[in-house]
Amino acid sequence: MSKFSFLLNTARKDSRKNRGKLFLFMSSIILGIAALVAINSFNYNLLKDIDRQAATLLGADLAITGDSPLNPAIQSAVDSLPGKQAKEVELLSMAYLPSVDETQFMRVKALEGDFPFYGTLVTTPAEAATSFKQSKSALVDNGVMLQYGLNVGDSIKLGNAQFVIAGNLKNAFGSAGVSATFAPAVYIPLQYMEETGLVQPGSLVDYAHYSMVPASFDIDNWVKRRNKAYKNAQVRMETVKSRKRSLNQAFDYLNYFLNLVALVSLLLGCIGVASSVLIYVKNKISSIAIFRCLGMKGTDAFTVYFLQIFGLGVFGVLIGAALGSLIQFVLPIILSDFLPVTVKSAISWKAILEGLIIGTVITVLFALVPLLAVRNISPLRTLRASFEEDVSGRDLAQYLTYVAIVGSIMAFLWKLTGNFINAGIFTASLLAAFLILFLVSKLIMFLVRKFFPTQWSFVLRQGLANLYRPNNQTQTLLISIGLGTAVLTTLFIVQGLLLENVAQMDAGNQPNMILYGIENSQKEELAKLTEDMGLPLIQQVPIVTMELSEWKGRSKSEWVADSTSNVEDWVINREARVTYRDTVDQFEELLRGNFVGNYEEGQDSIFISLDERYADGLGVDIGDEVVYNVQGTRIPTYVSSIRRIDFRNMQARFFIVFPKGVLEEAPQFQVLVTKTPDTATMASYRSKVVKAFPNVSVVDLGSILQAANEIVTKVSYIIQFMAGFSIMTGLIVLLSSLMLSKYQRIRESVLLRTIGASRNQILKINATEYLLIGSLSAATGILISIVGSYLLATLQLNLKYQLNWWPIILVFCLVVGLTLIIGLLNSREVLNKPPLEVLRNELA
């Protein structure tokens, strides 16, 4: 028999009576790998489907979008493209439904041409998808049709024009599932858009131009050649290829989050692996010493146990991969509202292979930490029971294993984030948490020994002394339970912060209705209607739209052409919506300079106030010249103050504020902000406004916030579903960590029973020890998570940090309770059976 087959055979024979104990070890890995494989399989299937469906997502080979019609230069370039063309004008507006006397906030899409060129508008009846363009008809979102009980043939009024509903619309182009919930789509023919009167100066309108070109035409190259030249024209050009790229990027974030959850489960699982292998090795010390005594080399003894752990580890990883492949069939159902494509679940061999490799490597590394000690177990243990230094000694291989563990976590995170620094920060945070828990355990042992309460009762003293006595479990349990608690609590705190920050937007007296597109002549009448209904005029401000023309002595086209400038695109490309007033708003903070509220005739300069982000994006500061163009009139201004805006309030906010006395005569419209106390008043107010002022757009912030809350609820459901993996793994880790204590304490408990300790006394001694360990681990873990989540929320997520203590208290009680219950369940054998039977069963 070759040496290896002997070792393999010995490993098999040695493990057969312990496979039950090794189940814990296996189960620690299974869930982590399951999460990893499920997430990666889903991701690969998603990428494949995005790739396949990208053309139907865009509906054309090229889409040019912007907030104004194409300028003549671009229009002529587009006209010269071979193939077909189509146009779309889109805006948000209230729709009036005469048959039910209701109003609904909708996304109006006015279409001309055969768009979509790829994919189809799905309607009932099917022919309505094309026939609606032949008459004054509309296709109305299926949800709205069902909600209001509308039928084909009913009417819908948009602004001043009334349309016959030609079909029930089952899908819409250019909007993902969730955005449709707060602004469902209505399609109308483009030639009737003007009649609605909804397109006015100041209206938020999107213009899109779609092209379908022959397959031989290289549209990406055409875009590439023109992209820079059209940057100045405030348009965005998108091809199938670039849509695919941006979708992939968008889902990178989702994948990043899901993978982090998988990593957390995997790491918790690995702590479980290390704990359960440690139990196993401790349990096997006497056998190993006998093997060594009979002449087995240290490396051979190590191989025997490595083969056992490796075999079971690979088996666990395989089960995890199989489970993960099954779970991935559920993910597309849970995430369906957020997906622009239909994801077909299929077995992903790439994800399975990755899971197997990562799982095996990380399991082996974590198992090696306790397993390497096998090489150093002295044969002298056959003669003397206590020979501590052999298992606690560290060697080079052990240090190399630690380095390999840190390196593999770092590599995994690097692959995940694509950012070396982020990967480093996350790895360093984990190491810091580990170090803190290690130091806290040392400190606790030192303090308990130093200030031992000698006057306490026997059972309490025994329980307390167990924290520092030889064979104590303080360090192992504090690190494993503490790290698990820290990771889970951080997950809960961050989830709570995300939900809290969204909920705050709806809190208190926030306004819930914004009316825009109000002409100056309608201002007084609309204000009166509002006040007559007992609603407050929270804000009523004028808006003048203008274009940025030049700043710091250079024209906009010069800035755009300058490849070295740091001017941000969003600042250049936006249409400037400006107001004028003489005071700083209550939701603004004046950072520097003087806010000039009035312009006196004859004054040589106009002083404006800019938001700090806008000023930074433009690269201007106090004293710099900025020139705007209002309907062809050049208005030179100077920056006199910089403000910071609180974006969490629900009012109209302005990056640029002019003083009074400049823009009063310029073309402008008004915005009115109010708050309705209940949905009935809101519906009645909305209905009156839509009927009396069809051109005015009413935005119901309440329903948008409600939709946003629904989104966050769905997101948090996903987070909870995924966090379920971490929680389950955490419980297994807790169980395996506490199983360790069973073997540590069983001899002592049996001996105490033998010399006459009552069941009650042993129960109290164990309860004291587990209660202390559970509380100290949970408290330290929670403290780490509070600091960690604070840093994450403030530095990474830019969230306002506010702790909700109830979930934290719940986690504390749960961890302490579980530690106590599992710990005491461990003792039940000692309590319920004769000491000799326990010794025979456990120590044999």
Place this chain on the structure above:
Amino acid sequence: MSILRIDKLHKEYNSSGKSLRVLQDINFEIEEGATVSIVGSSGSGKTTLLGLCAGLDRASSGTVELCGQTLNSLNEDQRAEIRNQYVGFIFQNFQLIPTLSALENIMIPMELHGKSGAKNVAMNLLERVGLADRHHHYPSQLSGGEQQRVSLARAFSNEPRILFADEPTGNLDDDTSGTIEKLMFDLNREQGTTLVIVTHDLELARQTQRIIRLKGGHIISDEKTGQTQQSIVDEQV
């Protein structure tokens, strides 16, 4: 020809930062095929001496030469090879591997050595110790005496040149002790093995040819069996 030679052997342990001397200036030789007992009260250093002689531990100073090899210069793995090749062990608490059956426990030293036919040899030995019909039983299914008989069979399975026994009957009743002692000496004779026994049991010690007495880490006497009986009587008087 001596199989074991101990020269100026010292052993110290560090306990809580303090040095604890367990053995001092130990010198003796054992001839091949001899039977020797090491006796002494608890804490006299008997088990430490056995561990050093068998290559289970390293001396602080001095030399241990076993089967012509100086153990001090060897690392743990090299010493393991020596143990596997030349040494057999019997322990007070039997030290059978709980997860292996009686037969498999006996096979282990031979398999470690890469010997073929391990199973047949092990079955013959089991028959020799009267446990052939219990070959598939695990240690927990055997009584103390039966476990020690398996342990004896395992100790002789590799035909060791020297057998170290640490209180081999310490955990057994008188009748079972008698059976184990007889088996041990019979097997020893049959295989011509050198036998070194650490024991409290003077009856057992008297059955060996030579008794080395330890006290406080020193050898206080090293005599042939007849002389030893007289020394004990003298001490008791």
